[in-house]
Amino acid sequence: xxxxxxxxxxxxxxxxxxxxxxxxxxxxxxxxxxxxxxxxxxxxxxxxxxxxxxxxxxxxxxxxxxxxxxxxxxxxxxxxxxxxxxxxxxxxxxxxxxxxxxxxxxxxxxxxxxxxxxxxxxxxxxxxxxxxxxxxxxxxxxxxxxxxxxxxxxxxxxxxxxxxxxxxxxxxxxxxxxxxxxxxxxxxxxxxxxxxxxxxxxxxxxxxxxxxxxxxxxxxxxxxxxxxxxxxxxxxxxxxxxxxxxxxxxxxxxxxxxxxxxxxxxxxxxxxx
Ligand SMILES: C[S@@+](CC[C@H](N)C(=O)[O-])C[C@H]1O[C@@H](n2cnc3c(N)ncnc32)[C@H](O)[C@@H]1O
Numbered sequence: 001x002x003x004x005x006x007x008x009x010x011x012x013x014x015x016x017x018x019x020x021x022x023x024x025x026x027x028x029x030x031x032x033x034x035x036x037x038x039x040x041x042x043x044x045x046x047x048x049x050x051x052x053x054x055x056x057x058x059x060x061x062x063x064x065x066x067x068x069x070x071x072x073x074x075x076x077x078x079x080x081x082x083x084x085x086x087x088x089x090x091x092x093x094x095x096x097x098x099x100x101x102x103x104x105x106x107x108x109x110x111x112x113x114x115x116x117x118x119x120x121x122x123x124x125x126x127x128x129x130x131x132x133x134x135x136x137x138x139x140x141x142x143x144x145x146x147x148x149x150x151x152x153x154x155x156x157x158x159x160x161x162x163x164x165x166x167x168x169x170x171x172x173x174x175x176x177x178x179x180x181x182x183x184x185x186x187x188x189x190x191x192x193x194x195x196x197x198x199x200x201x202x203x204x205x206x207x208x209x210x211x212x213x214x215x216x217x218x219x220x221x222x223x224x225x226x227x228x229x230x231x232x233x234x235x236x237x238x239x240x241x242x243x244x245x246x247x248x249x250x251x252x253x254x255x256x257x258x259x260x261x262x263x264x265x266x267x268x269x270x271x272x273x
Contacts, residue, residue: 008176008179008201008203008207008209009080010201010212010213011052011077011080011084012084013168013179013181013201013209013212014199014212014213015052015054016168016170016179017166017168017179017181017199017201018119018181018199019054021054021055021057021058022058023251024055024058024116024118025055025058025059025062027240027253028042028045028114028116028149029042029062031149031240031253031268031270032113032114032147034255035147035238035270035272036145036147039145041063041065042113042114042147043063043065043066043067043113044066044067044068044069044111044112044113044114044143045059045066045067045068045069045112045113045114045115045116046068046070046071046112046114046115046116046141047059047068047069047070047071047116048071048104048115048116048117048121048122048138049071049072049104049117049118049119049121049122049124050070050071050072050077050078050081050099051074051077051078051081052077052078052080052081052084052085053070053072053078053085053086053097053099054081054085055068055070055116055118056068056070056097056099057081057086057089057093057097060089060096060097061089061093064092066096067096067097067098068096068098069098069099069100069109069112070097070098070099070100071099071100071102071103071104071107071109072099072100072101072102073101073102073103074101075101078099081099082099086099104134104137104138105133105134107141109141110140110141111141111142111143112141112143112146113142113143113145113146113147114146114147114149115138115141115142115146115147115148116149116151117148117149117150117151118151119151120151120152120153120215120217122134122150122220123195123215123217123218123219123220124215124216126192126194126218128224128228131220131225131228132228132231132232135148135228135229135231135232135234135271136232136233138232138271139232139233139234139271139273142273143273144273145273146273147270147271147273148229148234148271148273149268149269149270150225150268150269150270150271151266151267151268152220152222152225152266152267152268152269153265153266153267154219154221154222154264155261155262155263155264155265156263156264157262157263157264158185158195158219158264159190159195159219160185161185161186161187161188162184162185163182163183163184163185164182164183164184165180165181165182165183166180167179167180168180168181176203176204177204179201179202179203179204180201180202180203181199181201182199182200182201182202183197183199184197184198184199184200185197186198188219192218193218193219193220194216194217194219195215195217195218195219196214196216196217197214197215197217198210198211198212198213198214198215199211199212199213199214200212222239222267222269225237225269226239226269229269229271234271234272234273235272235273236271236272237269237270237271237272238255238269238270238272239255239256239257239259239267239268239269239270240253240254240255240256240267240268240269240270241253241254241255241256241259241260241265241267242262242265242266242267244260244262249262253267253268
C-alpha cells in the first residue's frame, strides 16, 4: 500500500519564516520605557489577531507578573498555538496565557497595558468607519496608561507586483531542514488601496503549498492611521521607524517625526492613551 504524503504544516513553516516573538517583545518593552518613563511596568498584554499567539507565550516568559490575552476568530491557529507554543511553557506561564476564540470588535477583555497588533492584521478593516470603530474599542480596552501598538508595512515595495523568495533553514528540524518562503503581491488598486497578498511555501522535495495564507487588505498609510488614532481619542500617535546604516535597516526602531523614503518598510505606530 502506498503511503499518503504528509501535508506540510503551514503554521510551522509560517512561524519559522515570519515570526520573531522575542524581538517583538523586546521592542514592546523598550517602547513602553520610552513613552512611560516612570510608574509601574506593563503587566497585561492583549494580542489582537493573535493567530498562534506566539507573542503572548513569549510575553509571559519575561516576568511572573506578566499575563496575556490573545484574541483570534479562527479556531485553527489557536489550536496549533495550544499544541506548539502554549504546551512548551511551564505551568506558571501556562496559567497566565488566555487565548480566546473571539472577534476583536466584541471582546470583553479589558485593562490591557499593551495592546499589540502584529503583521499588519488591522489592514483587514477596509473602511475608514470600521477602522475608527476598532481603534475606539481598542482604546476603551486599555488600562489608564495603556499603549496601542500597531505594526505597519508600506512603501513602493509593498505595492509592486512581485514574488519575493527566501530560503529558511530550521536548525533543529527533524524531517524538515529547509524550505522556501514566497511572499506574493498579487494585486494592488491605487484607487481603493485594496491589496491582495499570499504566502506560498516550496519544500525540499519539490512539493508546494500555494496560497497557504491569503490576505485581502487595504494598505493604510501612516498619516491616515495617526489621524484615526487621534480621532478615536488617543492623546498622541507616535511612529517608531527603523534606523538605517549604509542604506540597510538595522532592526532598531526609534521614535521619529520623519522617515527615509524606503522602498519597503515596516514601522510601528503607537496610540498613547
Ligand atoms: C495576518 S494573521 C496574523 C496572525 C498573527 N498576529 C501573526 O502575526 O502571525 C491575521 C489573523 O487575524 C484573524 N482575524 C481576522 N479578523 C479578525 C477579527 N475581527 N477578530 C479576531 N481575529 C481576526 C485571522 O483569523 C488571522 O489569524
